[in-house]
Amino acid sequence: GQQLNQSPQSMFIQEGEDVSMNCTSSSIFNTWLWYKQEPGEGPVLLIALYKAGELTSNGRLTAQFGITRKDSFLNISASIPSDVGIYFCAGRISGTYKYIFGTGTRLKVLA
Amino acid sequence: EAGVVQSPRYKIIEKKQPVAFWCNPISGHNTLYWYRQNLGQGPELLIRYENEEAVDDSQLPKDRFSAERLKGVDSTLKIQPAELGDSAVYLCASSLSLAGGLDTQYFGPGTRLTVL
Numbered sequence: 235g236q237q238l239n240q241s242p243q244s245m246f247i248q249e250g251e252d253v254s255m256n257c258t259s260s261s262i263f264n265t266w267l268w269y270k271q272e273p274g275e276g277p278v279l280l281i282a283l284y285k286a287g288e289l290t291s292n293g294r295l296t297a298q299f300g301i302t303r304k305d306s307f308l309n310i311s312a313s314i315p316s317d318v319g320i321y322f323c324a325g326r327i328s329g330t331y332k333y334i335f336g337t338g339t340r341l342k343v344l345a
Numbered sequence: 346e347a348g349v350v351q352s353p354r355y356k357i358i359e360k361k362q363p364v365a366f367w368c369n370p371i372s373g374h375n376t377l378y379w380y381r382q383n384l385g386q387g388p389e390l391l392i393r394y395e396n397e398e399a400v401d402d403s404q405l406p407k408d409r410f411s412a413e414r415l416k417g418v419d420s421t422l423k424i425q426p427a428e429l430g431d432s433a434v435y436l437c438a439s440s441l442s443l444a445g446g447l448d449t450q451y452f453g454p455g456t457r458l459t460v461l
Contacts, residue, residue, distance in 0.1 A: 237387055265448065276349075276436050276452035277388070322387050324450070331376065331448060332401060335387030 240323055240336030247313055248344050255339040256307040257323035265326035266299050266306040267333070272319045280321075281308070303328070313343050347371070349453035351437050357459045363425035366456045370418065370439030377414055378450060379405075379422050380436040388436050388452075394420065395442065424458075432460045 240257045247253060257266075265284055269277035281292050283299035283306060290297055297308045306323055323336040350369040358364050370377050376395050380388035391410065393401040396417035405412065409428070414420040424431055434457050438450040 237389075240387075267449065269452070274454075274457075276351075276438075276454045279449065279451060282449045324387075326448065331393065331395075331442060332390065333378075333450065335389070338385075338387055 236334050238323060238325060238334055238336040240339055242339060243337070244340040244342070246342045246344065249313060249315060251313055253310040253313055253317075253341060254307060255321060256305060257325065257336045258305045259325055259334070260304065261325070261334075262303045262328045263325035264303070264328045265333075266297070267324040267326075268295075268297050268306070268308045269322045269324065270319045271322060271338075277322055310341075313341075315343050315345050317341060317343050349437055349439050349451055351453035351456055353456055354454060355457050355459075357461065358427055359461050360429055361426040363423065364427055364458060365421055365423045366435050366437075366458075368420045368422070368437030368439075368453060370420070370437070371441075371451055374439035374441050374451075375417070376440045376442045376448070377420050378438040378440075379412060379420070380438065380452075382434040382436055382455070384433070391422070427458075427460045429460050432458055434458070 238257045268280045271277040281297040286303045288299040294311045320338045324333045378393050379391040382388045392405045394414045412422045434455040436455045437453045440448050440450045442448045
C-alpha cells in the first residue's frame with residue numbers, strides 16, 4: 235500500500251538532545267497528523283495541523299505544515315528517555331478523508 | 346472520556362480458521378476506520394465508515410475480509426478464512442468529521458493477530 239516518505243528511519247540520541255524528523259509526499263495534503271506509538275499500543279496523537287504554514291507546539295514537541303502542503307516536520311526538544319518510540323506522520327489527501335501514513339521514525343534515547 | 350476500545354487485544358489462530366475483531370469508537374464520533382499494521386510499517390487503511398455506511402473499502406480484500414458497523418456505532422471486522430499473511434496488528438480509529446474538513450483520528454490499542 236501507499237506510504238509517505240519519512241526520515242530518518244531511526245535515530246539514536248543522547249538524553250537532552252533535540253530531534254527532527256520529516257515527511258514528504260508527492261500529493262497535496264490538507265491535514266497532517268503526528269503520532270507516537272509504543273510497543274503493543276496503538277498510535278497516540280501528538281499534534282494536528284490543518285493549514286499550510288501552521289506551526290503548532292505541544293510541550294517539547296513542535297510540528298509544522300509545509301508551505302507546499304506536501305511536507306511536514308516534527309521537532310522534539312531536550313529529549314528524555316520516555317520519548318522512546320516510533321513516530322508516524324499521517325497526511326490527509328486533499329478533497330478526501332483518506333489518510334496515508336509514513337513509514338515511521340524509530341527513536342531511541344540514551345540516558 | 347473513554348478512548349477507542351478494541352477487543353480482543355491478542356488472538357492466535359490456525360490458518361483457515363475464522364476470526365473477528367470488535368471496536369467501540371469514541372462516543373459521538375461519526376467516522377470509523379479499520380487499519381492493518383504490518384511489522385515495521387505504518388498503518389494502512391482497510392475500510393472507512395461514515396456513520397453506518399462504508400464509504401471507502403477499496404483496500405479491503407473482499408474475498409476473505411468483511412466488516413459491518415451496525416447502527417453507526419460499534420464495528421466488527423472479520424476474516425474468513427485466515428491466511429498466514431494476515432498476521433498483523435488490526436487498528437481501529439475514530440474521528441468526528443466536521444464540515445470544513447477538520448478531522449482528527451484517534452486510535453485504539455489494536456488487536457495483534459497471529460496466524461499459525
